[in-house]
Amino acid sequence: MADVERSLVEEHSLDRDCTTLSRHVLQQLKSFSADAQDLSALMNRIALAAKIISRRLSRADLVEGALGFTGNVNVQGESVKKMDAYANDVFISVFKQSGLVCRLASEEMEKPYYIPENCPIGRYSLIYDPIDGSSNVDINLNIGSIFAIRRQQGDDIDGEATDLLQDGHQQIAAGYVIYGPSTMLVYSIGTGVHAFTLDPSLGEFILSQENMQVPDHGPVYSVNEGNFWQWDESIRDYIRYVHRHEGYTARYSGALVGDFHRILCQGGVFIYPGTVKKPEGKLRLLYETAPLAFLIEQAGGRASTGTQNLMDVVPEKLHTRTPLIIGSKEDVALVESFIQERARESKEAIASRS
Ligand code: FBP
Numbered sequence: 399m400a401d402v403e404r405s406l407v408e409e410h411s412l413d414r415d416c417t418t419l420s421r422h423v424l425q426q427l428k429s430f431s432a433d434a435q436d437l438s439a440l441m442n443r444i445a446l447a448a449k450i451i452s453r454r455l456s457r458a459d460l461v462e463g464a465l466g467f468t469g470n471v472n473v474q475g476e477s478v479k480k481m482d483a484y485a486n487d488v489f490i491s492v493f494k495q496s497g498l499v500c501r502l503a504s505e506e507m508e509k510p511y512y513i514p515e516n517c518p519i520g521r522y523s524l525i526y527d528p529i530d531g532s533s534n535v536d537i538n539l540n541i542g543s544i545f546a547i548r549r550q551q552g553d554d555i556d557g558e559a560t561d562l563l564q565d566g567h568q569q570i571a572a573g574y575v576i577y578g579p580s581t582m583l584v585y586s587i588g589t590g591v592h593a594f595t596l597d598p599s600l601g602e603f604i605l606s607q608e609n610m611q612v613p614d615h616g617p618v619y620s621v622n623e624g625n626f627w628q629w630d631e632s633i634r635d636y637i638r639y640v641h642r643h644e645g646y647t648a649r650y651s652g653a654l655v656g657d658f659h660r661i662l663c664q665g666g667v668f669i670y671p672g673t674v675k676k677p678e679g680k681l682r683l684l685y686e687t688a689p690l691a692f693l694i695e696q697a698g699g700r701a702s703t704g705t706q707n708l709m710d711v712v713p714e715k716l717h718t719r720t721p722l723i724i725g726s727k728e729d730v731a732l733v734e735s736f737i738q739e740r741a742r743e744s745k746e747a748i749a750s751r752s
Contacts, residue, residue, distance in 0.1 A: 417605040419445050419583065419594050426589045437547075437571065437587065440498050440522060444545060445594075445603050447492045448575040448583055451485045451528075451543065452596060455577050458538075465536045473508040473717055474682075481535045482506055485528035485543060499524045500550060501559060503716055505685055510559045510716070523548045523562060527685045530574070531653020540578040542655025546689040547571040559716065562684065566709035572689035574655045582606070584659070586696045591662070612699040615728040616665020618649050620657040628673035632704075632740035636669075636733050654681065658690050658724065662697060667729035671704065672721045679703075679721035683713045687722045700730040704737045 417425075423438040424430060458464040463480065470478045486506040493499040494513055500520035503510040505527045513520070524547060531541040546569045551561040573585030581596040583603050591610040594603035619640050626634060640646040649666075651657050657668045672679045681687050691701030691708040701708035701724040711720055723733045 415597075415600070415604055419585075419603045422592060422594075422605055423587060426587055426592075436498055436522070439496070440524075440547065441571070441585065443492045443496060443498070444489075444524075444573075444575075445583060447485075447489045448543065448581060448603075449596065449601065450488050450492070451575070452577055452581040454484060455481070455535075455541075458535075472506050474505065476532070478506065479529065479532050479535050482529045482532055489524065489526055489528055489543075489545075493524065496520070498522055501554070502526070503559060503562060503684065504528055505682060505717075508717075509557070510562075512557065518553065521550050523550050523559070525562065525685045525689075527682070530655045530686065531651070534651070534653050539653070540576060540651060540656040541653050542577060542659075543575040544655060544686055544689050545573055546685065546692065562716065563713050565712050566688040566691050569688060569692045572692040574658070574689070574693075576655050576659050578656065582659075584610070584662070584693065586693050588692075588696065591693050591697045610662060610697050612662050612694060612697045612726055613665030614698075614726055616661060616667075616726050617645055617647050618661060618664060618666025619646055619729070620648070620650050620661065620666065620668040621670070622650055623648070625671075625673050628675060629671055630737075630740070632737040633669065633671045633733075635740065636736040639732075639736070654686060654690070658694075661725040662694070662699075665726045665729070667723060667725035667733060669733060670722045676719065678719045681719060681722050683708075683711060683718045683720045684716060687720050687724070690722075690724060694724055698727070699725055700727045702730055702734055704734060705741075 420438040420442040423441050424434055427434040466480055468478045468480050468483050472478050486504055490502055490511055497516055498520050499522050500517040501510045501512055501523045503525045526545040528543055529541055530544050534541050548568055549570055571587040575583045583594045593607040595606040597604050649660060661668055670679055670681050687708055694701050703721045704723055723730050
């Protein structure tokens with residue numbers, strides 16, 4: 399290889415090795431303004447939280463008391479895993495003394511957590527699911543963390559954070575971390591979806607994929623078929639359809655982040671519909687479904703509740719749940735078409751009876 403070519407290749411790999419998350423955010427914002435620096439610093443703190451959690455997970459079976467349950471039940475009515483509580487505290491700790499984030503709202507906390515030294519100067523709120531896929535934690539399967547950043551509006555005097563009860567379009571950034579064979583951080587600030595891989599030798603998240611685009615259609619459908627008899631007939635119709643048609647394959651990891659990441663890379667659809675027990679679904683809007691909806695739209699895909707664009711949903715409360723259909727736009731539309739078909743049939747049935 400000619401010297402010029404070799405130096406170009408080396409220059410490129412050196413440039414890539416230097417494209418850290420904080421630098422990439424500034425590049426995306428094409429600005430070094432105070433706001434841009436703040437968002438870059440904020441993302442860097444999220445990266446630090448991910449590194450600390452990744453380190454704990456990579457040795458969890460060797461660390462006394464790292465796994466198992468805390469004995470507490472959270473606001474979701476779920477038994478809290480020790481890793482849930484640990485990761486929740488890590489996110490709070492990394493934002494102390496930052497002047498960036500005044501409030502943190504999480505799946506593990508009934509009310510938002512305020513960092514006094516960051517209030518009121520810190521105009522950003524971090525909304526997060528510290529450990530997504532908790533049922534996978536103690537058996538060393540892939541899990542994740544999901545986050546969204548919103549700008550605080552008003553002074554939140556009563557500490558109820560009601561200004562957070564707005565639709566997904568108010569998110570200024572969102573992303574997730576996947577703790578798998580490698581630790582990856584995937585994010586968007588509204589300028590495309592980009593992936594970073596943690597290079598343990600550098601201790602840095604390095605750019606690995608830029609401007610990710612989800613295929614318009616994919617073979618994967620991801621749903622917990624164990625809930626089949628709890629679903630609305632329309633969802634059953636869709637599952638019967640994919641069972642009877644070539645080209646579909648089922649994949650379900652038990653961790654939303656893992657299933658979402660597969661679909662972002664290969665196409666397909668993830669579905670967590672309402673059930674008889676939970677007609678509003680299981681997944682939480684502000685720190686699970688809305689952040690992923692923000693990402694999938696940036697990657698050319700779609701997210702729906704089945705009857706509404708998920709980004710348009712306005713939560714009634716901090717821990718509001720929504721049904722979720724997310725992924726390739728053709729596959730989301732296919733699932734919706736079964737829901738619309740059943741709705742049309744029942745309307746006709748009612749009309750014929752009246
Ligand atoms: P956690 O954030 O508490 O883990 O809950 C969310 C989740 O684990 C998702 O990651 C996953 O897709 C889903 O719940 C699995 O639910 P189920 O076991 O009902 O299929």
